[in-house]
Structure formats: structure tokens, C-alpha cells
Amino acid sequence: MTAHSAARAARQKRQQQIVDHVLAKGDASVAELTELTGVSVMTVHRDIAELADRGILRKYHGGVSAQPSTVFESSSDFRLHAHTGEKEALARTALEFVAPGMSLMLDDSTTALAFAKLLPQVGPLTVVTNYRLITEELRHVEDVRLIAIGGEYSRTHDSWIGLSALEMIKSFSVDLTVVSTSAITGTMTYHQEQEIVALKRAMRESGSVSMLLMDHSKVGRSALHRLDPVQAFDHVVLSGPVEDDLVAELRKLTDVRVVPT
Incomplete structure (x- = not known):
């Protein structure tokens, strides 16, 4: 496996860990996800941004949510x-x-x-x-x-x-x-x-x-x-x-x- 492939696999595994955690709880803070994944705050922010762009989670100041609001629908998952x-x-x-x-x-x-x-x-x-x-x-x-x-x-x-x-x-x-x-x-x-x-x-x-x-x-x-x-x-x-x-x-x-x- 190349270094690029290994990094992509690690990112996918980490993002799935984030999604599973947020779906189970409804929402989570950046600090909570940083501790969960063991990576930097900036890496968690990048993961959250990517997951939000894909429509899986919804980000807000300081965290991320899977729950619906009056403006956002929750994901199918x-x-x-x-x-x-x-x-x-x-x-x-x-x-x-x-x-x-x-x-x-x-x-x-x-x-x-x-x-x-x-x-x-x-x-x-x-x-x-x-x-x-x-x-x-x-x-x-x-x-x-x-x-x-x-x-x-x-x-x-x-x-x-x-x-x-x-x-x-x-x-x-x-x-x-x-x-x-x-x-x-x-x-x-x-x-x-x-x-x-x-x-x-x-x-x-x-x-x-x-x-x-x-x-x-x-x-x-x-x-x-x-x-x-x-x-x-x-x-x-x-x-x-x-x-x-x-x-x-x-x-x-x-x-x-x-x-x-």
C-alpha cells in the first residue's frame, strides 16, 4: 500500500468513527471528537467539513450534529x-x-x-x-x-x-x-x-x-x-x-x- 493509499484509508476509518459516534449521540463537540480519534483539532475540523459537504452531518460552531432542526433535515442514516x-x-x-x-x-x-x-x-x-x-x-x-x-x-x-x-x-x-x-x-x-x-x-x-x-x-x-x-x-x-x-x-x-x- 502506498503512503497516499494508507492516508486515505486512515481518513475514511476516522471519519466513519466520527459518523458512528455522532449518529449514536445526536451531536458532539470538536473537543470530544478530537479525544475520540486521537488526531489534531485541525484534522477533526477538516473531517467535519468534508462530512458536512457530503450531507452526512451538520456542523455548527464548536461541534457537529446529526439531529434535524427547523432549517436542516437529518441524514437518512x-x-x-x-x-x-x-x-x-x-x-x-x-x-x-x-x-x-x-x-x-x-x-x-x-x-x-x-x-x-x-x-x-x-x-x-x-x-x-x-x-x-x-x-x-x-x-x-x-x-x-x-x-x-x-x-x-x-x-x-x-x-x-x-x-x-x-x-x-x-x-x-x-x-x-x-x-x-x-x-x-x-x-x-x-x-x-x-x-x-x-x-x-x-x-x-x-x-x-x-x-x-x-x-x-x-x-x-x-x-x-x-x-x-x-x-x-x-x-x-x-x-x-x-x-x-x-x-x-x-x-x-x-x-x-x-x-x-
């Missing part, structure tokens, strides 16, 4: 390990709306991934998605006709986005769209990124019926960009606990189901 039990409960409820022969469109949320894992139980289906992990989950299932939405690959979301993805989404008309997003209040849904807002909105519009799945951490919050009014969705499925007053407000606008976990 972080979301995969958050509220997994709630997402599975939401997925089981969503499955009640699916019948053999239907066409479905799923977004790049980890909640939709939990739903996708249950689809082989139903029978022949057509599934359209831009999420790489859903395509990996379903590509060997013989009863599922799988259509992948292409575009620019986003490492943060582990999915395909951009103008070409948006145009492809608009070309479909499916029986059911299943999506999640970053935040919901009593009247409005939100996401941190305007490009993702456009994709999710197009997905909802492509479905004869649309369903929004939200774990409790997203309920009663807002984010930078408005996605759609609550009444734009035919069904909203929430995992508890959710305040009774908020549920009552939502039920004035659409069908709402609260799933105990």
Missing part, C-alpha cells in the same frame, strides 16, 4: 435509527389501506421504508419510489413491480432528487401515495428544504389517495418551508402520545388516526 418502533406501528396501520393490484408511490422517508418492508405480505403491487433503500428492500420481491425515480443522487437523503426526478413523479398517476415529512401543526405540514417540498407535493398530487405518516416527534412542530395544508391529505396517521386538542383540530380538516405505541 440518522433517521433510520430514530423512533423505529413508532414507524413500524405507523406502517402496520398504513398497510390496512393497501389491496392486491394497487399502485403505490413512496417517498424517501424512513417511515415509508418501514411500510415498504410490509408490502410483500399483500400480493401483486406496483411501487414507485425515489428512495434507494426501498428499491433495495423490494428489488427481489417477485410480486412487486418496482419503478425507480431517477435524478440527482442526494447523499443526505440517500435518494434521487432534482428537476428530472420531479418531472418523472409528475408523469405518474397512482392509487395511493404514502409520505412523511419533518413537521406538522394543527393546520399545516412543513419541511426544511424547498427542493424536497416540491418533490413531496408532486408525490401527493400523483396519488388518487394520499396518506401522511408522522411519528410523535414531528407533531406540533414547524420547519422553514410550508409543504401542504393538512386537508390536502386524505389520511393522516400519527403515533402517540399526541395532545387531544391537536388531534381534534386536525380531525376538523381530514381523517386522522392515532396509533398507540
Whole structure:
């Protein structure tokens, strides 16, 4: 192995160590990561900058975070390990709306991934998605006709986005769209990124019926960009606990189901 190859391997190993640590904790300081890796503060700063450029982590003054905020979405890797039990409960409820022969469109949320894992139980289906992990989950299932939405690959979301993805989404008309997003209040849904807002909105519009799945951490919050009014969705499925007053407000606008976990 050359000196250059050895240095690159060491950098990759160190950055993976940083990512694993931050994903497990949610955030970490530069001092903490310096002690963890045993390298200089400047080296840690360079690693953080590279990981942030790749969309894996989000840097702030003095540290780095994997957690979402009103402005930044968390990476797919972080979301995969958050509220997994709630997402599975939401997925089981969503499955009640699916019948053999239907066409479905799923977004790049980890909640939709939990739903996708249950689809082989139903029978022949057509599934359209831009999420790489859903395509990996379903590509060997013989009863599922799988259509992948292409575009620019986003490492943060582990999915395909951009103008070409948006145009492809608009070309479909499916029986059911299943999506999640970053935040919901009593009247409005939100996401941190305007490009993702456009994709999710197009997905909802492509479905004869649309369903929004939200774990409790997203309920009663807002984010930078408005996605759609609550009444734009035919069904909203929430995992508890959710305040009774908020549920009552939502039920004035659409069908709402609260799933105990």
C-alpha cells in the first residue's frame, strides 16, 4: 500500500468513527471528537467539513450534529435509527389501506421504508419510489413491480432528487401515495428544504389517495418551508402520545388516526 493509499484509508476509518459516534449521540463537540480519534483539532475540523459537504452531518460552531432542526433535515442514516418502533406501528396501520393490484408511490422517508418492508405480505403491487433503500428492500420481491425515480443522487437523503426526478413523479398517476415529512401543526405540514417540498407535493398530487405518516416527534412542530395544508391529505396517521386538542383540530380538516405505541 502506498503512503497516499494508507492516508486515505486512515481518513475514511476516522471519519466513519466520527459518523458512528455522532449518529449514536445526536451531536458532539470538536473537543470530544478530537479525544475520540486521537488526531489534531485541525484534522477533526477538516473531517467535519468534508462530512458536512457530503450531507452526512451538520456542523455548527464548536461541534457537529446529526439531529434535524427547523432549517436542516437529518441524514437518512440518522433517521433510520430514530423512533423505529413508532414507524413500524405507523406502517402496520398504513398497510390496512393497501389491496392486491394497487399502485403505490413512496417517498424517501424512513417511515415509508418501514411500510415498504410490509408490502410483500399483500400480493401483486406496483411501487414507485425515489428512495434507494426501498428499491433495495423490494428489488427481489417477485410480486412487486418496482419503478425507480431517477435524478440527482442526494447523499443526505440517500435518494434521487432534482428537476428530472420531479418531472418523472409528475408523469405518474397512482392509487395511493404514502409520505412523511419533518413537521406538522394543527393546520399545516412543513419541511426544511424547498427542493424536497416540491418533490413531496408532486408525490401527493400523483396519488388518487394520499396518506401522511408522522411519528410523535414531528407533531406540533414547524420547519422553514410550508409543504401542504393538512386537508390536502386524505389520511393522516400519527403515533402517540399526541395532545387531544391537536388531534381534534386536525380531525376538523381530514381523517386522522392515532396509533398507540
